[in-house]
Amino acid sequence: MDTKVVPNIVVGRLPLYLRTLQLMTQEGRRVTSSQELGERLGISAAQIRKDLSQFGEFGKQGTGYNIDYLTEQLRQILHINKVWDVAIVGIGDVGHALARYQGFSNRGFKIALLFDNDPQKVGTKAGDFTILSIADLVRIIQEAQVQIAMLSVPVDQAQNVSNLLVEAGVKSILNYAPINITVPQDVNVQYIDPVLHLQKMTYYLE
């Protein structure tokens, strides 16, 4: 095994390649090329070849990539050749939408636990799940050994709840609250805030 550290930005493109390969499979395709992947993604073919070469040899000059094989390799590299349980904390509109989101299946994740601190919500159902109390979050997540959480609580609760998630052993947090949170170095945080994306685009509008 190669022990060199692959840059974050390269790792970040692999899920895009995988998503495109999975769509190609659904289209009945068997073989693709770095050129075609690049055209679909707006990334240069050279960049894609360079990214993939960090992990091994997945295609041959002139014959392209076998889609099934490259898909399976990327699933192994990204550790999604298994299904990860995910907790959702904060079951407002966004949490509800995530609990019912159909896009996780076949991509490595399944919703396993829902938490909220509203007594009106705790004990009720959202999608297929009963909403649990945040008061029990640390114990329940520890017991279930869930390592991934999506955080959709209000801004003023985001840091406190993420502290609980860290205490419970969660190592990956996808934060929908529009605030940066502080976590230990061994915990990974990613952010989704639609307004940041919209503001990036209005820069280019008059």
Next chain:
Amino acid sequence: MDTKVVPNIVVGRLPLYLRTLQLMTQEGRRVTSSQELGERLGISAAQIRKDLSQFGEFGKQGTGYNIDYLTEQLRQILHINKVWDVAIVGIGDVGHALARYQGFSNRGFKIALLFDNDPQKVGTKAGDFTILSIADLVRIIQEAQVQIAMLSVPVDQAQNVSNLLVEAGVKSILNYAPINITVPQDVNVQYIDPVLHLQKMTYYLE
């Protein structure tokens, strides 16, 4: 006015700076520094100073940044010193959550139009809005001169609907459908796919 082109990646950090400044204002703060901004965001102070220097002089060595002033300058640079109308197309769970999302206000955007193609949904309400038919999308968006849309339709409709948005004059699309779409060069697309973020993080999990 400076006419040099600012790199996308720099533009992309400005909304993060603005979001942090707005939170500081809510905390009753008046002055900050590149050091403090950097600590909150996990970005180096030098990077922040360099990014901001592309747009002007916003602080003085030793005295830091006036938060109100820098906020207002960033809002002007990002063209959100006005409120932009936004259309949402596809009113499933994600579209519903977006229609009811409280996080747009005071950040430059307001939801103005909702569209779906399900006859069961057209004419009903979602949040404060009546859902309109995608059959009427081009005409209605043209008349309303809406330039920004969020796309939350199924994968197999994303390209077709984005073609309609482009025809209607939309210049900025925030695409929640997990597929890359093709648009003319003068149209900007941003993507939100939670699974891409989760897969980036499982790479680092065992």
